[in-house]
Amino acid sequence: MxxxxxxxxxxxxxxxxxAVKFPKRSYGGQYQYSSITFQxxxxxxxxxxxxxxxxxxxxxxxxxxxxxxxxxxxxxxxxxxxxxxxxxxxxxxxxxxxxxxxxxxxxxxxxxxxxxxxxxxxxxxxxxxxxxxxxxxxxxxxxxxxxxxxxxxxxxxxxxxxxxxxxxxxxxxxxxxxxxxxxxxxxxHGIFDRQTSMLQELFSLTPSDVDIPGFPLFSLFTLAMGLTSVIPDMDPRHPAQCNPEALVKNILDNKATFIAGSPAIWERVADFCVSHHLTLPTVKYVVMFGAPVRSELHEKFQRILTLGDTYTPYGATECLPVSLANGKALLRETKEKSQKGHGTCIGLPVPGVQVKIIKATDEEISNLDKIEELKSGEIGEIIVTGPTVTPGYDGNDKATLLAKIQSNSGLWHRMGDVGYLDEKGELWFCGRKGHVYRDSTQVKYSIPTEAIYNNHPEVLRSALIKYANSPALVVQLKNPKSYSCDRREQIKKELIAQAQNFDHTKNIKTIFYAKSFPVDVRHNIKIDRQKLGQMATEGKLL
The missing domain is CATH 3.40.50.12780 (ANL, N-terminal domain)
Incomplete structure (x- = not known):
């Protein structure tokens, strides 16, 4: 079809x-919306x-x-x-x-x-x-x-x-x-059609819902479901630079019920709403994808949303959606475990999708019979199969062979991520496979490691890197310009002391500071840890 x-x-x-509304801001700061019907x-x-x-x-x-x-x-x-x-x-x-x-x-x-x-x-x-x-x-x-x-x-x-x-x-x-x-x-066409059906069922969307897509292509799905899609006043090429006041106006003007996009967008919107004591009374779903979402962001939206919740679908361009978690459940059931370095819970696999955790390898896996499947709680490579697994990459047979696994039950996709399944069957994300630190005596995963340092009240985010053949950490402070050299050194000591309470972080002794982190171009949220490691080696970090 x-x-x-x-x-x-x-x-x-x-x-x-x-079907579609497009905003134009007047001199008074209000918006006028041009529109087009489905017909x-x-x-x-x-x-x-x-x-x-x-x-x-x-x-x-x-x-x-x-x-x-x-x-x-x-x-x-x-x-x-x-x-x-x-x-x-x-x-x-x-x-x-x-x-x-x-x-x-x-x-x-x-x-x-x-x-x-x-x-x-x-x-x-x-x-x-x-x-x-x-x-x-x-x-x-x-x-x-x-x-x-x-x-x-x-x-x-x-x-x-x-x-x-x-x-x-x-x-x-x-x-x-x-x-x-x-x-x-x-x-x-079949994959697009099945994705539309799956997303509509996951969020119980109907034509009465109104969508504000922070990621433009997402609106093609919601239009196919019969929703009105309101184009937000932002440059989709730079989600982290969006104007939160403009987005809040777009949401309130149109009584939006479904808003989706990078966490970088909704961080700014949440901060604006909290600082101005605003709520979003019509919003039922805040859907954030592209990178793990911090507990603090879920907590902010619990204060802002009077009807709804936050949702974090997991997937990739090659297979979407894979699993789904909601903010209320994460805060209630998994927040503490995440803060202690057990990874980020990304929910149960969605209906129709099967997930396996296998022993990680960089080699091709020609057939599912050749995998070594791991037990519950063991961290390994995430592979998935389901109705939206894409067949391969254009003109790149080598990449296709590395990413796909054949089986009698269907094609499997290797997500390029590491994680584990818990006793309830929920999937936990522990980072990208390429971001794992490994030497002859230890293995460290980015998300569980960084979580320990992110607990510090003055740390915005952190990144595990390899430096001088040892594990090291890069930290971005919440207000980097407001700290003296002495205070920065004191925070390093506090972070090293904090890390002594956990086996997987107690031997990390080198910590750098970065004013900002290099991130991906699409969502402006995925940390480029390899580049940070290169910056550390070149002496470009504090």
């Missing part, structure tokens, strides 16, 4: 219901699909898509699905070298992009050498063959997409490259 069928169905059931969204995507095919795009063509959130963004994405074209989505913030490599690797033949990317095509033509058709998203072409305005003013016609097979390629979504080279994940 083509995922665009869900939009067509919503347009038939509730044609006049608002209008469906008709616009029909027209764009027809026009793209008429202008020369062919079924199966790969379409490089760089488009800012707008009223037309969702229409364009659904148009690509209807035309059975394959959108290629890459994080623009991953750096020029990675970005150009990704484009060159996936060989798109169509490009729909903002003016900056149209200009980049001229400057770095080799990466764009396969482009045969280019559409500018703005009013002006900037060297493109057509502007999107021209397509929207063109005629419409029938586009047949109802017979799309489940296993037909629907999109290529690149990983952020936060823990290695970015890879293009192959998504089929």
């Amino acid at each position: 083509n995922i665009a069928w869900r939009l067509k169905k919503q347009a038939e059931i509730q044609p006049q219901k608002i 209008e969204l469906d008709h616009e995507s029909d027209k764009l699909a027809y026009q793209l095919l008429k202008k020369g795009a062919k079924r199966g063509d790969r379409v490089l898509l760089f488009m800012r959130p707008s009223l037309h963004f969702h229409a364009m994405v659904f148009a690509l699905y209807k035309a059975r074209l394959v959108p290629v989505m890459i994080d623009p913030g991953m750096g020029r070298k990675n970005l150009l490599n990704c484009i060159k690797q996936c060989k798109p033949t169509v490009m729909i992009a903002e003016s900056e990317v149209q200009l980049a095509r001229k400057l770095f033509s080799k990466s764009f050498e396969n482009i045969c058709l280019s559409i500018s998203t703005g009013k002006f072409k900037f060297g493109a063959d057509y502007s999107m305005i021209e397509l929207l003013h063109g005629e419409t016609g029938a586009v047949d997409f109802e017979q799309t097979p489940d296993d037909e390629l629907a999109a290529i979504l690149f990983t952020s490259g936060g823990t290695g080279a970015p890879k293009g994940v192959l998504y089929t």
Whole structure:
């Protein structure tokens, strides 16, 4: 089933219901919202699909898509699905070298992009050498063959997409490259459809809910469920720099019930609400993904939400969702255990998903028969199988062989993370496999180790690194500019003394300070521990 069928169905059931709202701030600080109904969204995507095919795009063509959130963004994405074209989505913030490599690797033949990317095509033509058709998203072409305005003013016609097979390629979504080279994940229409059903069931979402997506692609799921999606006033490329006052206004103006995105967004929103004594009375779900969420953030939202709760789904671009935990249960049942260095509880596997913990290895695992499965409570590599496991990576057979395990019961994905299953079957996250410290006498996992130091009242966060062939720690203080040298040295002594109470931290004697931590480009929250280790080696830390 083509995922665009869900939009067509919503347009038939509730044609006049608002599908997407887009904010524009007035001089008085209030917002005016332009909008588009489900019927209008469906008709616009029909027209764009027809026009793209008429202008020369062919079924199966790969379409490089760089488009800012707008009223037309969702229409364009659904148009690509209807035309059975394959959108290629890459994080623009991953750096020029990675970005150009990704484009060159996936060989798109169509490009729909903002003016900056149209200009980049001229400057770095080799990466764009396969482009045969280019559409500018703005009013002006900037060297493109057509502007999107021209397509929207063109005629419409029938586009047949109802017979799309489940296993037909629907999109290529690149990983952020936060823990290695970015890879293009192959998504089929069937996977998108099953993800939509799973997410709708997990959160009991109905068309009466209102979504504010901190991560733009998430709204494609909620629109497919029939929800109104309100585009927030923020730059999705920089979630950690969002304006919390603007987001709170967007939430309150639209009586949002479902808000989702990086913890970096909701940290700022929570701090703003607490400092201004605000509540979010209509919000039922605050969904945070991309990295482990601190207990303090769950606690803040318990004061802010009068009806709802926080939720932390676990997964990856290659398989989402895997498990789900909610804030109230975490604070009540697992907070203390996490603070004592037992990892972060990420909940029970969602229905339809199976999780195993195996002995960690960096080698390929060709078949499930070759794994060594670990017992409850033993930390190892996390592998998962279920209806949303993606088949592999585009043009990267080596990475696919390393990440996938064949079995008679279905394909398994190696998450690249370490953790364990407890006696209740709940999954606990202990960090990335590549962030494990290991030498001839000891093994240390990042999340359990860092938790001990994060308990200090003046520590914002910490990171386990390898330094001079020994384990070391990097700390970011909550107010780094307010400490004298003597006080920083005293805090180091306090942290080392605190660590003596735990076997897995008592031999860490080297602690550095960093004013800020390098983080991933997508969620602005995953710590780049390898880079911190390099900074320590180069003498760039205090």
